Amino acid sequence: MNYFQLFDLPATFELDLTELGSRYLALQRKFHPDKYAAASNRDRLMSVQQTANINDAYHSLKQPLLRAEHLLALRGLKISHEQRSFTDPVFLMQQMELREQLEEISSSADPDSAIMAVEQQLQQQRKVLLKQLAATLDANTAEQNQQAAELVRKLKFFFKLQHELELIEQQLQD
Amino acid sequence: MAYSNKVIDHYENPRNVGSFAKDDPSIATGMVGAPACGDVMKLQIKVNELGIIEDAKFKTYGCGSAIASSSLVTEWVKGKSLDEAQQIKNTDIAHELALPPVKIHCSILAEDAIKAAIADYKQKRGG
Numbered sequence: 001m002n003y004f005q006l007f008d009l010p011a012t013f014e015l016d017l018t019e020l021g022s023r024y025l026a027l028q029r030k031f032h033p034d035k036y037a038a039a040s041n042r043d044r045l046m047s048v049q050q051t052a053n054i055n056d057a058y059h060s061l062k063q064p065l066l067r068a069e070h071l072l073a074l075r076g077l078k079i080s081h082e083q084r085s086f087t088d089p090v091f092l093m094q095q096m097e098l099r100e101q102l103e104e105i106s107s108s109a110d111p112d113s114a115i116m117a118v119e120q121q122l123q124q125q126r127k128v129l130l131k132q133l134a135a136t137l138d139a140n141t142a143e144q145n146q147q148a149a150e151l152v153r154k155l156k157f158f159f160k161l162q163h164e165l166e167l168i169e170q171q172l173q174d
Numbered sequence: 175m176a177y178s179n180k181v182i183d184h185y186e187n188p189r190n191v192g193s194f195a196k197d198d199p200s201i202a203t204g205m206v207g208a209p210a211c212g213d214v215m216k217l218q219i220k221v222n223e224l225g226i227i228e229d230a231k232f233k234t235y236g237c238g239s240a241i242a243s244s245s246l247v248t249e250w251v252k253g254k255s256l257d258e259a260q261q262i263k264n265t266d267i268a269h270e271l272a273l274p275p276v277k278i279h280c281s282i283l284a285e286d287a288i289k290a291a292i293a294d295y296k297q298k299r300g301g
Contacts, residue, residue, distance in 0.1 A: 083279045085206040085286035092205040095214045099235040153209035160212025 003057035013137040024058040068152050079149050086153055095157050105168055122162055129155050177238050178272035184242035189249050192231045194218045204290030208283050213240045217287035227251045239277040243267050243284035256292050
């Protein structure tokens with residue numbers, strides 16, 4: 001299913017999220033199962049199915065990584081369930097170092113500024129990768145799409161790091 | 175999800191955790207990662223002149239199954255020739271650790287890590 005079509009939006013990475021939000025609410029109202037309480041079985045089922053589709057579509061389009069994955073899937077590059085290992089040694093070494101930095105936060109003399117330092121690094125790296133991702137997806141050539149897929153894989157590692165950092169922050173607060 | 179006893183054992187008492195000095199010519203390193211879960215795995219082997227893996231170490235950031243898979247592989251490769259180590263299959267790892275289907279990718283990661291380390295060694299030796 002083409003989620004962009006569902007919301008009648010252009011299939012591009014740069015998306016007007018306010019517009020997406022209002023179209024989502026409008027579609028949700030239109031197909032809300034309550035409205036079909038008195039309808040035929042078939043129509044009731046359709047409204048439940050459509051509501052599920054609309055929710056899935058909204059969830060996928062509002063997050064940049066899922067949006068990029070959906071866009072790539074529409075272009076024939078399915079990467080969301082791939083199990084192939086990522087093998088770029090330079091990138092992985094950097095990931096290892098960032099993981100080590102995370103590990104050291106709780107034992108550091110000033111955990112708050114250690115968190116801030118990592119947070120800034122992660123933010124900076126994500127920003128660079130997302131910018132490259134936007135450019136490659138916009139170019140939309142076979143080669144650039146492959147490049148975009150690689151950038152999505154890299155960004156997934158960074159989002160995982162962000163998640164780990166938030167867990168550490170929570171632990172320190174408790 | 176319940177981990178098997180073997181996974182828990184390797185997770186709680188991981189074998190061969192650590193790193194070798196990178197500039198030692200007898201050391202080769204395999205780095206792999208799984209974008210889907212963000213796991214990162216480093217596996218290092220120490221190879222003697224006869225092409226036998228004398229020692230192995232790993233460092234893994236990931237779930238219990240990923241840690242157990244890499245810990246198990248470091249145990250398995252010790253004393254093996256490079257060719258023998260190359261034959262290690264993720265299915266053997268998954269079977270030994272009784273990994274559930276959703277954790278099979280952890281064993282794939284460990285297989286790819288040892289293959290990457292062997293490739294690194296061969297490249298260091300000029301193919």
